[in-house]
Structures are given as C-alpha cells and as structure tokens.
Amino acid sequence: MTIRLAIVNDYEVVVHGLASMLRSYADRVEIVEVDVNTHPASPVDIALFDTFAQSFRDRARISRLVQDPRIGKVVVYTWSADDPSVIKSRVPGISAYVSKRLAAADLVDTLEHIHAGEPVRLRDAGHGPLVGGDWPGREEGLTARESEVLSLITQGYSNNDIVETTMLSINSIKSYIRSAYRKIGVTSRSRAILWGIDHGFQPDRGRTSGDQLASSGR
Numbered sequence: 512m513t514i515r516l517a518i519v520n521d522y523e524v525v526v527h528g529l530a531s532m533l534r535s536y537a538d539r540v541e542i543v544e545v546d547v548n549t550h551p552a553s554p555v556d557i558a559l560f561d562t563f564a565q566s567f568r569d570r571a572r573i574s575r576l577v578q579d580p581r582i583g584k585v586v587v588y589t590w591s592a593d594d595p596s597v598i599k600s601r602v603p604g605i606s607a608y609v610s611k612r613l614a615a616a617d618l619v620d621t622l623e624h625i626h627a628g629e630p631v632r633l634r635d636a637g638h639g640p641l642v643g644g645d646w647p648g649r650e651e652g653l654t655a656r657e658s659e660v661l662s663l664i665t666q667g668y669s670n671n672d673i674v675e676t677t678m679l680s681i682n683s684i685k686s687y688i689r690s691a692y693r694k695i696g697v698t699s700r701s702r703a704i705l706w707g708i709d710h711g712f713q714p715d716r717g718r719t720s721g722d723q724l725a726s727s728g729r
Contacts, residue, residue, distance in 0.1 A: 513538065513539060513540065513541045514540050514556045514557055515543045515554070515555045515556045516540050517544050517559070518544075518559050519545075519559065520546075520547065520563055521547060521548040521564065521565060521714035522563060524711065525561055525644065526546065527645065528644040528646065529545075529644045530542050530545050531645070532644050533618070533619065536615065536616075536619045539623065540619055544718055545718070546718050547714075547715045547718065548714050549716060549717065549718055551576075555582055555583065556626055557583060557606075557622060558576050560573060560576060560587050561588045562589040562590070562591075563646060563658075563662070564662040565676070570602050573585065573602045573605065574604070584607075586622065587607070589609070590677070591678050607625050609631070611655075647707075647710065648712070651694060653695070656687055657691040657694070658712075660688060660691060661695075661712055663677075664703055665703070665707030665713055666714070688703075691703070
C-alpha cells in the first residue's frame with residue numbers, strides 16, 4: 512500500500528529537496544503535499560517533520576501535528592535520532608525519530624515499518640553527512656550543518672539558542688560559524704545576517720500539492 516506523505520519544514524528548498532530525494536519511490540510513497548511554515552491540509556498517513564533550523568523541542572508545533580485527526584502518524588526527521596536527549600524530551604504521540612543520514616531506500620523502508628505499526632529503533636547511520644535533500648546555500652558550498660546554523664543566525668538566534676535547538680556543542684557551533692563565514696566571505700554576525708537575508712535563509716511560507724510537485728518535476 513502506498514504511503515500518503517506530507518513533508519513539513521519552514522524552508523521551501525528543504526521540503527522540495529526531500530521530496531526530490533523520494534521521487535524515485537513514488538510507487539511506495541505518495542507525497543501529497545509539502546508544507547512550508549504551515550500545517551498539512553490534506554489527510555495523510557504520515558507527516559514527516561524535518562528539523563532543519565527547527566527545534567525538535569518545539570512541543571507546541573509538533574503537538575498540533577500529533578493531534579490533527581487528518582494525520583495518521585508524525586515522524587521527526589532529525590540529525591539526532593539516536594541522541595538520549597531525544598527520548599527525554601519526546602513529545603507524546605510521535606511515532607518515531609529517523610535519521611537524516613539514512614539513504615533514501617532506507618528512509619522509505621523505515622517509513623513503511625512505521626506505517627505498518629512496527630517498532631522502529633532510534634538509530635543513526637554513523638556520523639557522516641546528510642545523504643540527500645537540499646538546503647539554502649548549497650550552491651555556495653555550505654554543508655547542511657553550516658547552512659542550518661547560518662539559518663538560525665539569520666533568524667536572530669544566539670549561539671546558546673543554537674545549541675538548544677540543534678543539540679550540538681558550543682564548540683561545534685563556533686566551528687560551523689567560522690567555516691560558514693569563510694565560505695560566504697563575511698567576518699561578523701551582522702554581515703552574516705544581511706547575507707542570509709539576501710540569500711534565502713529566512714523561513715518561507717506556502718503549500719505545494721503533490722500534483723504541483725509532479726508537474727514541476729517534469
């Protein structure tokens with residue numbers, strides 16, 4: 512049975528990148544819509560909440576997804592699927608956390624297990640980079656993590672806020688900031704914010720249906 516899927520995040524490039532990553536599995540996963548800074552409007556089996564520049568601790572937002580009768584299950588797509596802190600702060604009703612390091616085929620397999628009601632172990636595929644998808648600034652050479660940190664800076668987050676949101680250490684945050692600044696050619700936070708505003712690092716808003724996605728992919 513094909514899974515009806517909604518992808519949820521605040522960045523258009525992120526949701527469309529994940530939809531593109533899953534396009535080869537259209538016989539198993541039907542992407543009903545992608546939602547950018549908005550709530551799914553269609554009945555779906557699974558809402559996949561991408562945590563790029565979002566906090567998995569955003570309990571109010573995730574709870575709204577969990578409580579929506581049109582959504583069968585809520586799955587959180589995160590770097591931190593195997594982090595003990597995830598278990599401690601888990602929002603009741605979330606069906607599973609899955610790793611951004613899973614290959615597309617493994618992600619689809621995992622979604623099928625979740626849809627079937629089978630238990631999914633919190634697991635990660637090592638400590639490598641994001642396997643697929645897309646993110647702001649990729650064309651400038653930013654990694655997914657550098658882009659996420661820069662997106663949060665553009666939104667006005669402090670370093671401590673970013674630690675709370677991403678669960679990275681402060682030293683890792685500072686390292687990503689240094690490398691991101693070097694790649695975009697800035698030396699201060701204010702310049703980084705201006706660069707981010709000019710290059711699509713602020714949250715978007717909108718909804719795209721599965722039919723529109725299919726048309727744009729032709």
